[in-house]
Amino acid sequence: MRLIIFGPPGAGKGTQAVKISQEYKVLHISTGDILRASVKEGTELGKLAKTYMDKGELVPDNVIIGIIKERITTQDSQKGFLLDGFPRTIEQAEALEKMLNKEGQRIDSVISIEVDDEEIVKRITGRRVCEKCGSMYHIIFDPPTNMGYCNKCGGGLYQRDDDSEDVIRTRLQVYRRQTEPLKKFYKKVGILKRVDGLGTIDDVFERIEKILKGVA
Numbered sequence: 001m002r003l004i005i006f007g008p009p010g011a012g013k014g015t016q017a018v019k020i021s022q023e024y025k026v027l028h029i030s031t032g033d034i035l036r037a038s039v040k041e042g043t044e045l046g047k048l049a050k051t052y053m054d055k056g057e058l059v060p061d062n063v064i065i066g067i068i069k070e071r072i073t074t075q076d077s078q079k080g081f082l083l084d085g086f087p088r089t090i091e092q093a094e095a096l097e098k099m100l101n102k103e104g105q106r107i108d109s110v111i112s113i114e115v116d117d118e119e120i121v122k123r124i125t126g127r128r129v130c131e132k133c134g135s136m137y138h139i140i141f142d143p144p145t146n147m148g149y150c151n152k153c154g155g156g157l158y159q160r161d162d163d164s165e166d167v168i169r170t171r172l173q174v175y176r177r178q179t180e181p182l183k184k185f186y187k188k189v190g191i192l193k194r195v196d197g198l199g200t201i202d203d204v205f206e207r208i209e210k211i212l213k214g215v216a
Contacts, residue, residue: 001026001080001215002105004087004186006179007113009171010124011197012204016113017084019205024212026080029071031064054161056170058088058178065095072099088179093186109215110186111208115197117172124168128157 001024005013014030021028035053038046049059068086071077087093100106115123126139132155137144144151161167186192193211197204 001212002100002108003080003082003212003215004107004110005082005084005113006088006110006182007197008115008117008120008175009168010120011113011115012201013084013113015201016111016205016208017082019201020082020208020212023209024080026082027077028082028084029068029077029086031067031083031085034067034071035059054167056162056167056174058174061089061091061095064088065092068096069099073103087182088175090181090185093182107186107191109211110182110192111211112183112192112194113197113204114194117169119198120172121165121168124163125159125165127163128159130155131158132156 003020003026005017005020007013014032017028017030020026035046035049039050039053040046045063049063052059064086068083072081083096087096096107122140123138126141128137128139128144129135130137130150130153133150133153135150135152136142137150137157139147144157148157149155150157162171183192195204195207195211
């Protein structure tokens with residue numbers, strides 16, 4: 001089973017991708033995780049990617065496509081994979097199609113998690129991170145016991161630069177402009193499935209499972 005999951009930033013792609021990977025035993029390939037690791041390690045790729053990520057812009061196609069090409073041709077991806085955060089443009093989708101065709105493979109289903117912009121802004125701008133242990137909180141949905149301080153270690157909580165409202169709205173504009181056309185691309189192929197992203201994590205996953213019953 002080869003899947004793609006996408007939606008606006010903050011829609012819950014990563015959370016649902018992990019649940020799908022665990023339930024259906026497919027490799028979860030997250031471009032976001034790969035890029036963040038590179039940024040943290042201070043690699044040349046990480047430094048380059050950070051200049052775009054901090055502004056809420058997409059990392060250039062040639063960088064992302066190279067990462068994905070290496071990952072989907074490894075041995076652990078042969079039984080199936082779930083792409084999280086890729087493709088984000090028509091050009092990336094076409095490059096992916098060519099890569100898979102060479103391997104005699106194809107994408108089985110594309111899951112689009114649908115959440116409106118105002119809900120996304122509320123979700124992301126409310127996130128807080130512990131400066132000491134990295135624990136995550138949300139001032140509305142998962143607040144700490146003592147506002148501003150971590151429950152686990154007492155460290156101060158802060159908002160990441162890329163979680164500010166200005167950056168989020170820029171990211172949403174980029175997403176709507178460059179990534180929304182993918183829905184038309186995959187709808188023509190007949191594999192696009194839309195999923196309501198509101199509700200609990202389990203609510204959304206139950207909707208996804210109904211779709212994957214016809215794929216797995």
